[in-house]
Amino acid sequence: MNNYDEVTQNYKKWYLDLKEEKIFEKRRLEFLEYHQKKGVVRVQVEPTKRCNLKCVMCPIDEIDKEKAKDDLKLEDFELILTKLPESVTNICLSGLGEPFLNKDYIKMVKLASRKGYYVEVYNNGSFFNKEVLKYAGEVNFSVDGIDEEVLKNIRKNIKINKLFDSIKEAVENKGKCKIKLNFTANYQNYKNIKKVYDFCEIVGIDELQIQPTSNNYAIGGSRYKNFKKFIQKNGEIDWSIFSKEYSKNYNFKLTIWYPRKMKGFCAWGFSNIYITKDLEIINCCQRVTKPIVFGNLKEESFEEIYKKMQWFREKHIKKEDILICNDCPY
Ligand SMILES: C[S@@+](CC[C@H](N)C(=O)[O-])C[C@H]1O[C@@H](n2cnc3c(N)ncnc32)[C@H](O)[C@@H]1O
Ligand code: SF4
Ligand code: SF4
Numbered sequence: 001m002n003n004y005d006e007v008t009q010n011y012k013k014w015y016l017d018l019k020e021e022k023i024f025e026k027r028r029l030e031f032l033e034y035h036q037k038k039g040v041v042r043v044q045v046e047p048t049k050r051c052n053l054k055c056v057m058c059p060i061d062e063i064d065k066e067k068a069k070d071d072l073k074l075e076d077f078e079l080i081l082t083k084l085p086e087s088v089t090n091i092c093l094s095g096l097g098e099p100f101l102n103k104d105y106i107k108m109v110k111l112a113s114r115k116g117y118y119v120e121v122y123n124n125g126s127f128f129n130k131e132v133l134k135y136a137g138e139v140n141f142s143v144d145g146i147d148e149e150v151l152k153n154i155r156k157n158i159k160i161n162k163l164f165d166s167i168k169e170a171v172e173n174k175g176k177c178k179i180k181l182n183f184t185a186n187y188q189n190y191k192n193i194k195k196v197y198d199f200c201e202i203v204g205i206d207e208l209q210i211q212p213t214s215n216n217y218a219i220g221g222s223r224y225k226n227f228k229k230f231i232q233k234n235g236e237i238d239w240s241i242f243s244k245e246y247s248k249n250y251n252f253k254l255t256i257w258y259p260r261k262m263k264g265f266c267a268w269g270f271s272n273i274y275i276t277k278d279l280e281i282i283n284c285c286q287r288v289t290k291p292i293v294f295g296n297l298k299e300e301s302f303e304e305i306y307k308k309m310q311w312f313r314e315k316h317i318k319k320e321d322i323l324i325c326n327d328c329p330y
Pocket of ligand 1: 051055057058059094095096097098099122123124141142143182183184211212213214215216
């Protein structure tokens with residue numbers, strides 16, 4: 001399903017018009033009000049904190065090895081499902097880590113889907129198992145480029161043939177499951193976008209999402225400071241290229257999450273909730289390595305923890321400083 005007109009309009013709406021602060025502020029308040037009224041509709045559950053890759057933009061190796069050792073247990077996932085409010089419709093069963101490394105991953109996707117949830121899967125293609133297609137609503141593959149040198153520079157240790165074979169296998173066996181690609185834009189890969197579009201078209205991808213790279217390292221640490229240079233270089237990205245290169249004739253849908261020129265468009269803590277493999281409810285999927293822990297589902301109800309998060313939501317609405325959110329584009 002092509003959405004050429006929407007892509008062209010969104011470039012103006014989310015990238016150009018927003019230079020005007022008044023429009024921006026109005027949209028920001030509408031956005032937060034919408035997400036507050038909605039209630040929690042989507043939870044992200046982390047199957048593991050382990051990964052086989054070392055992507056340049058990912059802070060996963062900041063996590064203490066000891067803390068990352070055990071994955072989410074099947075019985076703990078069952079407990080999570082008993083605690084979710086009725087408003088939840090979507091479960092993203094991927095966090096910071098490679099979900100297929102959890103030995104019970106397929107069982108979890110199956111369980112959530114049998115309970116009626118729309119399950120989102122994000123993976124790096126290394127251990128993809130097509131069994132998941134029977135249960136997931138969508139499977140996303142992270143593809144940050146097509147050219148070998150581009151991809152290998154970003155996704156360290158990636159086995160390129162395995163990634164592209166997995167994507168093709170997924171498309172061939174997708175049934176009702178949507179197959180999507182996730183492209184995290186940076187100054188090294190954005191010029192590769194036309195090749196990514198052509199790949200999507202040839203292979204038969206349903207949707208491509210493009211998002212900016214954010215500095216997800218722990219605030220204040222040396223790695224955070226180091227990565228700032230990478231983020232600054234991303235200022236070179238010509239974001240118009242993504243809508244310009246998208247053709248009316250493509251058959252896949254395109255979603256572009258533009259880097260925000262003004263902060264405050266963040267639904268985390270409102271309609272989106274992140275649950276770690278240890279069942280903690282934390283701030284969001286962006287700053288995961290040293291998070292704010294609001295509570296633990298092993299000890300409290302979802303509603304009790306959600307109530308304790310009120311200060312976090314209020315600060316977002318009032319645009320007050322939250323240390324963990326500093327420099328986050330959302
Ligand atoms: C954290 S990964 C987890 C799932 C799986 N390991 C993968 O790479 O697809 C989910 C998505 O977050 C993206 N990501 C990683 N670091 C990021 C960053 N600093 N800013 C924005 N997106 C990032 C990845 O490119 C990937 O598409
Ligand atoms: S982005 Fe995904 S694949 Fe890359 S290191 Fe992070 S968790 Fe692993
Ligand atoms: S760091 Fe803060 S602003 Fe950024 S996504 Fe997380 S909660 Fe939202």
